[in-house]
Amino acid sequence: MQWLTMTTRSDRALIRIYTAFVLLGVLWGSNFIYMKWAAAFISPGQISLLRVLFGFAPLAVLAWRKRVIRIEQLRYLHHFSVMAALTTAFSYFAMAKGTSLLPSGIAGVLAGSPPLFTSMASSLFLRNEKMNGLMVCSVALGLIGIALIARPWESASADNAISFAGVAWMLAGSIVFGLSYIYVRRFISPVNLAPLSVVTWQIGLALLMLLISTDMSGIGQILQDWRAVTGLVIGLGLLGTGASFVLYYFLLQELGAVAAAGAIYITPVVALLIGWVAGERVGLVEVVAVILIVGSIAMLEVGRQRTAHREAAPTQGTVSFD
Template sequence: MIRTYTAFFLLGLFWGSNYIYMKWAAPLISPAQISLLRVFFGFVPLAILARRRDVLRLDQVRYLHHFLVMAALATAFCYFSMAKGTALLPSGIAGVLGGSPAIFTSIASTLFLRNEKMNRSMVCGVALGMAGITLIARPWSALSSDDAISLAGVAWMIAGAIVFGLSYIYVRRFLSPINLAPLVIVTWQMGLALLILFVLTDLHGTGQILQDWRATAGVVIGLGFLGTGASFLLYYFLLQDLGAVVASGAVYITPVIALLIGWAAGEQIGQLEIAAMFLILGSLAILEIGRQRTVQSQAVPVPSAVTLD
């Protein structure tokens, strides 16, 4: 059990640390280059494990169009939007906003899935989350304050959260019935995302990241191997040992760790940021409670919405 809960803590730590690594790399390389390197070094451990377990089959190519959709939306675009948003925001604030995809997943589920409608608890959770996002963005200060939060950065983070919410719908409708092992789907998804980013990314100047050993180690080890590849493996390990509800609880640790790391790095963390974090965390907790009530009333398993930061 100690091993399981150590994995739980490490998952939250890896997810929460991703934002400071992107922040370190942002002055040296573009968001697209950050995303490309992240996917490459995250894909390596997944590909090795998939190879060792011999789970990839040639007949899986018939699902290539589904894997491509997930690679383009849930990986390439979401990772790019996070890198873009983090470049424009303090890393702690980006990390708090990074906990919001579950809010948009709930909205998308209600709009597009007949069997997943929001109950009162979930509506309250969405409203609370939106209040937290508004509070941290504080749009009323955009024209009057020198330290106003970049609304463009917030928009990029929210765009990634919305796309992730829509990708969850795609998984439920098209990938869940296929009944493939999660490692298979993720390996295909990451590999195809790597190809997409390689084709679309201007590689000129990527080597500039080598000028800063901290940024290099952050992207390769922190963001790639740990924050992406190892995080996927830890999540699926927890999924098997603890189930979806408890495993998804690591998302509650992420904003707290991101905010603490940002504060330790010298970022200004005020009462508004702390209040917004608690609102978003409260939103996630209420959404989970509402989702479990729906499961109990319908007696049908409804997987938790999780963001793999």
């Protein structure tokens, strides 16, 4: 009977973990339609500000309840400020700007590309994270997928539905977001702070930056459309930002960083499906691009694991049965 009870608890824990994993991917993938709705009424800067405002609320409550914010953490304020300015304020603005110029599904597919740029930057700036042959091929496939989405060969066409400026903004946000991994590894990980405390500082400081830098003129126009208001406040802010971070750090504790970040595999697929349901054009090119980008991210992880196994093998005294 005791074994049965333990098994039942274990099964319930797995269900909670996998439910959180899928939900996180769905929330991340849904963000782009909410940004698209809001972009019809307010500016990308205002979208970013309101997103951070309503996303910060649940994080602040959770951080207060967990008591992870301490006065001595102010010594790392400069690192938190860099992350707030680049990874949150700029990246969120770039994503909102890009989504305002692109179909939401296309924006969501491009937003799944940060792991590609993280891998390239890691090989350049982190000595112990060099790319092997499989990882190089996976990055190449991912870049081909991005090219299929961007269609630079059609940029001169008058009826081209894909804005090159929109693609550039999305890639700028993805590149900065991907590079932030290097900064975290070099300067934040060594101090061994709780992830929830880091992200609470990061989002809180980004909120202050956006409050100072955002033009508030016309921000009330969002109230003209209940769908846009609900999507921005609840979908993009409370769920897509605040709750997503909570889910991510729950998975971080249960599965580790690599597995938790795997929810990004779901994001482009969800974004494209939502865009298709909303009436956006989704053709064979878009489907192939999603397959290439998602597949490249999966191949990157396989290549990274192979490298880790090879580096660990000489230090182990056990026999491998691979």
